[in-house]
Amino acid sequence: MFKLFTANFWDVTARLILRNKIIILLGIIITTYLFSTQWDNMRFTYTEANLLPDDHEVNITYNNFLKIFGEEGNLIVLGVKDSTLFTVEKLNAWNKLSEGFKKYNEVETVVSIKDLQKLIKDTKNEKFNLEPFIKDSISSIAQVETLQEELFKKYPFYDNFLFNNKTKTIRTAIYLDKAIVNTAARKDFVVDILIPSIDAFQESNNLDVRISGMPYIRTLNSQNIIDEINLFVLAALLVTSLIFFFFFRSFRATFISLVVVCIGVMWTLGILGLLNYEITVLTALIPPLIIVIGIPNCIFLINKYQHEVKLHGNKVKSLQRVITKIGNATLMTNVTTASGFATFILTESTLLKEFGIVASLSILAIFILCLLIIPIIYTFLPFPKDRHLEHLNKRWIGGFVNWMEHMVRQKRIAIYTTSLILLIASIIGIYQIKISGSLIEDMPQESGFVNDIRFFEEEFNGIMPLEIMIDTKRKKGVMKLSTLKRMDQLEDLIIETPELSKPISVVGLVKYSKQAYYNGNTKFYQLPTSQENSFILSYAKNSSSNVDLLKNFVDSTGQYARITTFMKDVGTDKMERIEENLETKINKVFPEERYDVTMTGKALVFQKGTKYLVKNLAISLSLAIFLISLFMAYMFRSGRMIIVSLIPNLLPLLVTAGLMGYLGVPIKPSTILVFSIAFGISVDDTIHFLAKYRQELQANHWKIKVSVYGALRETGVSMFYTSIVLFFGFSVFTISSFGGTVALGALVSATLLFAMLSNLLLLPSLLLSLERSIANKEVLREPAINIIPEEDEDE
DSSP states (O other): OHHHHHHHHHHHHHHHHHHSHHHHHHHHHHHHHHHHTTGGGOEEOOSOOOOSOTTSHHHHHHHHHHHHHOOSOOEEEEEEOOGGGSSHHHHHHHHHHHHHGGGSTTEEEEEOGGGOEEEEEETTTTEEEEEESSSSOOOSHHHHHHHHHHHHHHOGGGBTTTEETTTTEEEEEEEEOGGGTTSHHHHHIIIIIIHHHHHHHHHHHTOOEEEESHHHHHHHHHHHHHHHHHHHHHHHHHHHHHHHHHHHOOHHHHHHHHHHHHHHHHHHHHHHHHTTOEEOTTGGGHHHHHHHHHHHHHHHHHHHHHHHHHHHOOHHHHHHHIIIIIHHHHHHHHHHHHHHHHGGGGSSOHHHHHHHHHHHHHHHHHHHHHHHHHHHHHHHSOOOOHHHHGGGGOHHHHHHHHHHHHHHHHOHHHHHHHHHHHHHHHHHHHTTOOBOOOSSTTSOTTSHHHHHHHHHHHHHSOSEEEEEEEEOSSTTOTTSHHHHHHHHHHHHHHHHOTTBOOOBSHHHHHHHHHHHHTTTOGGGOSOOOHHHHHHHHHHHHHOTTHHHHHTTTBOTTSSEEEEEEEEOOOOHHHHHHHHHHHHHHHHHHSOTTTOEEEEESHHHHHHHHHHHHHHHHHHHHHHHHHHHHHHHHHHHOOHHHHHHHHHHHHHHHHHHHHHHHHHTOOBOHHHHHHHHHHHHHHHHHHHHHHHHHHHHHHHTTTOHHHHHHHHHHHHHHHHHHHHHHHHHHHHGGGGOSSHHHHHHHHHHHHHHHHHHHIIIIIHHHHHHHTHHHHSSHHHHSSOSSOSSOGGGGGO
16 A cells, blocks of 8 residues: 555656646745845854753853853963064064054953063052063163063063963963954954954064964864865865766756756755854855765766666656656655764754754755756756767776676675675774864864964963862852962972963962062962961952952952863873873862862863763764664565665774774764764665665566676666765865864765675675575565665566
8 A cells, every 4th residue: 555655656746846847946946045045144153162962061060160250261372482572672562562452342351571560568558569570661672681580580470371481482361352252253353453463563573473272263263164165065066067977978967967956055055044053063064965965866867867768768758757766766865864964963962963953954955956856957958869878888887787796696705705804804993993082183284373272382381271160168268278278289280290281370379479478589489378378468458459360260259269271282081181180189189078179171171072972973873773774674674684784884884983993083073973974875875776676576586696686787887876976075075174074074985985885795795695584575575665666677
């Protein structure tokens, strides 16, 4: 009954499409226009890519920190390592540059050498006064030398904050207004104000200024992603159209395919705008993906049309058969591909959910467009010429098919042996895979801002914030000497850790206060004794500047303190060891009943997000396998066929995972996507092959070998065409400047190539070897969905 309904459904669909072509074309044009009106809603993300669910413990801790101390990723740093900076003219120019940023509304505060203040003891009034190192401007080289002497030798509080006293590197800290850090205003400031100002300064003073900090990195990284969307779309169109033309040798067919996929891209962008999603590093990949996935649909439909025309010469009948025969098969393959992407919807990561929703909807949209546009356009075009059909008789394609048949017929043991060796080698390789939580690993490694990151890592031990928040569980608990001593012990461990920068906290300020109390003697840059503490605190309380100095390190109630350190770009393994060492020290130094100490910061959140995604990899891939297994069970009504069909599709995934281990490609947010995407696409070949195989069995009275070889010859060419298009289509991503995108493109391409060979060699070999237990009338007689109608027998 269902089989009859399916056949009737596609017959009715074919008649509706071909009889209402003008209305359908108008509908597509109107829909495309309506989608285009949604493009204005598209916006590039200005917030940090958060891979964790909102209710995850790490996110809750991070958001709690932000509530108390505000946005921590608002620092932009400028640095110069050049001995010629220490001249009157250049040092004044540097101070003037830094001072100039203070006038902008986007800037909260600027701290440069000119802003540094000495803490001076006022014995008469029993208080501390602040006195600037540079009062107005520098007028002599003697002042420069005095400044260097004081900065580099007398005031350890400032060391490694605005200067490195070993290498004489100087930097300026620009703190952006926390309200604009995650908005478009951040980009406007960086692109329109900061960069032009630095360029002008460099040109006039012949100094190399380095720029870094999370707002700057995020802005330039985002701009690179935006630029690459256009590059990928154009490259995908060029590569797939060239391959398409090489196979079909028809400008007409190539142009039709390009029209279809371009409309598909327009719809994809419309879906993004309609759902009001931001363009992220993942959703930016969808437009070129739609081109790469849409072209194989065009190949199946146009190849079938030309095959039918050559067979009986009736154009209308050919177009009707294209819809009735290929429509169902293409629907099923697109549904399985969409399912591979849709599994990301079931994760709790907003980033992955949005990617899964847009990708799966776009894949179904490109299927509808292919099924409607291609047959309708061909109704208006003249009968194909002989040269358009020549590709159907190409000798080299025939040679490839003959080679596959020979391998399956004569070299089955070699196929199994090779598969087994690949499996064992892959399992060994999988154990060598590492997990990477690096924040900048996927960024363009040759770009200026990544080189600047390395510069600041070398000079100041990193730019990625790692925060430790201490809750003393009582008001004004931070300034208790016992708390300060515990914080000092923790800071000693941070200083000993080479991947972390010198910590900044209230502890340094208290040490500085003691140094000032003893008239600036550097030997007294240490925490006061309990007796000294009462005297020093009385001085501090009388100082009007005390609150300003404390506000970034201690909250207004005095209950919470923060220790800020900056981290080098390290992998997940090192990050976990650092976290473990810090937690051990925290548990030892801070009693749980008196203190609640938490670690957070962007570096830690990103690393935890990567670990979370790795767990979700197993879930999403398992869901993809489960969903596609359900499709196979529903289509073929055979549990045995599910197992046989999964083997040639899981082997390429294992081979790819093994390659990642051997080549040192880590598991990270970008490479995690490879497996679900590749599985969803590669299983399409299996569906085409098994559908044709079942049909051949019926046509050949259940003669197994004849049916396997018949299915191999019939589907081999289309599978080869589409796999080559997919291989080169995904290879487009390897031109990216982002390491993660390159890895994604290369790994998916390799997986799909392995999958093609696996489906054309291993799958038919398994069917022949297991023929008694698989291929019988009870197993394969009546599928739930008849993908390829029996009418094909006439051919």
